[in-house]
Amino acid sequence: MSAVVCRYCQSENVVKYGRIHNGKKRYMCYDCHRQFTPDAQKKYISEEQKQLVDEMLTKRVSIAAISRATGISKSWLYRYVKHKETSI
CATH class of the missing domain: 1.10.10 (Arc Repressor Mutant, subunit A)
Known part of the structure; x- marks a missing residue:
């Protein structure tokens, strides 16, 4: 099993799904069919x-x-x- 957990449904049924624009790994959840980056952070505009x-x-x-x-x-x-x- 992978150590990555879906950030939307908390399922462990995820697979690597490429990379985003800055090289971070992207994953896809087989249960909720959503794509995500596990350590993504929101950038707020002051x-x-x-x-x-x-x-x-x-x-x-x-x-x-x-x-x-x-x-x-x-x-x-x-x-x-x-x-x-x-x-x-």
Whole structure:
């Protein structure tokens, strides 16, 4: 048996299923059919970073440039901008 346990259903019936973009191992659970990375951690965007993004957006800096400067993913930035537009 493998030492890896599914993070969703706690089943031990898992198999290696490749790697994610940064090289960490990915697994798939045969019971719930979900894919997961056992030691994945959420990255939270601080309020200071959000304020910096807001300032850069008001200066009409591109999403790609904001992503490079802050280290925040472009997909998160697109969702953030869309959320800001709908909340106005």
